[in-house]
Amino acid sequence: MASDAPTTDRPGAASALAVGRVIDGFQLEERVHQGGMANLWRVRHPQHAEPMLMKVPRLRPGEDPATIVGFEVEQMILPTLSGPHVPRFIGRGDFTQQPYLVMECIDGPNLAPRAADAPLALDEVTELGARIAAALHDLHRQHVIHLDLKPENVLMRRDGSAVLVDFGLSRHDALPDLLAEEFRQPMGSWPYIAPEQVQFVRSDPRSDLFALGVMLYQFTTGELPFGEPRSMRALKRRLHVDPAPPRALRADCPPWLQEVILRCLEVDPARRWPTAAQLALALEDPRQLPLSAHAQRRRASGWLARLRRRYFQLGQPATPPRGARVQAVKNPIILAAVDISDAGADLAAQVREMVRRIVVTEHGARLACVSVLKTGLLTLDDYEDAQGANRQVQQLAALKHWARPISKALNLDEGRLTFHVLESSDPAAALIDFAHRNGVDQIVMGARGHGPVRRYLGSVSSQVVAQAPCTVTVVRV
């Protein structure tokens, strides 16, 4: 395979890898990691300027077949992925010669050191949670469930975004699952895997939300909610024993954060967050999070709750998982951009009607009602600041009033509906940014008429249509 190799290539001679060897034009520069499953090498290539890593599986006789099949799975899945939340795929070598995978080298650390430093500041916990959730949602939308999420497998880029690595146990909706038949033991890192993974279910994207819940618990409290199980018996405890609530371990953990974490750790996937995007949105604006009994708990639950948890495990058929992509798409986040100030009542009503139709069709839909308060470009003084706060409150009240017919008629429980007043001198940019940060699936907004306002200001909706990262529905009267 290697054309210009200075050293001899023997097919399958994984142990013969050494600095200077060239494989398909990739020159090995330094071994940066020696793992149980694979070694990582820094490599360079005349046609690629960027820093790259080559992952080479360890293929010694008598080794766990998981090593090899896991590597095969990663070779299958990584090339199908794109975007900022995964390392970019560059090349691969097949199993008949020298198997390898070359990918972008991410310029940031993984989260294992942060996990070791936990408990972390609460701001950092929520920030990390939102970043990882955004990365997970992007992955799920690309048909892939990670299934081995843990601090070691999350890297942070310098710009703060999260990158997910190691797809050796992952599952792609539309590709054969080579791992399904391979093993008799639950796969994954036992402290982090979801109850359904313990039961060999590999098709529910909400398994990743459970693992993220374990990480958030760990970041918040410095403890693992289910410890580090060493036996199947210990592993199965998570099916019927609730973890101690984070607030029992950390007094300053706010109720809403406990709510978020314990909802991730529900044993029934249907009771967790429906999507990673909805989890990210909750972390983005926790003040509006409706709190359940979860939020207030101070002690681990008693025998009754354990019984309930166990009952779920034994008797109740879980809703069959729908695969990563479908789960993400069927629980969309809808952004209703409401122009309270200058739109006519007819247009606002029409936007509401359009939103109603969408939310009626998709029962999993999550509605975020947003309006933008236009601010000047200059810094506000104290007087204007007070005025501004006042305008915020008024705007929020108007927004809630606008939504009243939908929230009443559709029985939107509070968790599915939130209100956001943004302040910006550029309404279109504020909406686009909100949609981007919160993984919004669809924006519904009105188009201003052809009056003088539009002539001077330009059309907000056309800018949103052009630049938003999602579907945009523009309503006209």
Place this chain on the structure above:
Amino acid sequence: MRIALLTDLHANREALEAVLRHAAGERIDRYALLGDFVGYGADPAWVVERARAMARDGALVVQGNHDEAVVRGSRPSMRSDARHSIDWTRERLDSGQLAFLAALPLTQRDGALLFVHANAWDPAQWSYIETRHDAVRSLHATDSRYTFCGHMHEPMLYHLSGTGKAGEFKPTPGVAIPVASHRQWLVIPGSVGQPRDNNPAACYAVFDQERAELIYQRVAYDHDTAAAKVRAAGLPQALAERLHDGV
């Protein structure tokens, strides 16, 4: 080498035309036709003639059980509808077309690739591959890395690892599936002329040998016309109906 895999055409001209139109845009180097050119549909002569032309142009062709039955002709011991169907088809084929079907081999090999209508363990007996167990039996019967077969009308993919672990997979149309050659693969593209997985669109698949990738495709076609021809030919109503629903 990109190979288009078409099977179970079943005298359905509209479906075959639509599939060939689709495949024309897929940079196909070679066609493989996995048998059952006749039976059920109303255009046996047109379909067989087209297959003959493709064979002359280098297509790999194998015989299916319906082709064999038509070549042999009906016998008094057969059920009346089977007898009628065979007689009806024979009347519409000329001697050259019958000779073409009669001369088809049961299997074809091309390096690591095996083409067969029903299975690899006993191609002449026409047993179906309905379970993973059947698939493993077929994969054990050959040293070919890739087996392509028809007979089953639903698209399916089976694989067998070096350690004896087998798996099965219902493919998603249009998705490139990596099929590395260190495993054995059994590829069932699904029927062109009579799909049966509740989707009336015609099935076929494309195998890219260099990239070791497989793509299953579904092609919508004018099944109203195909069904109308079945009715007009006086063939059983049910054969027309099932084309609408893909059952």
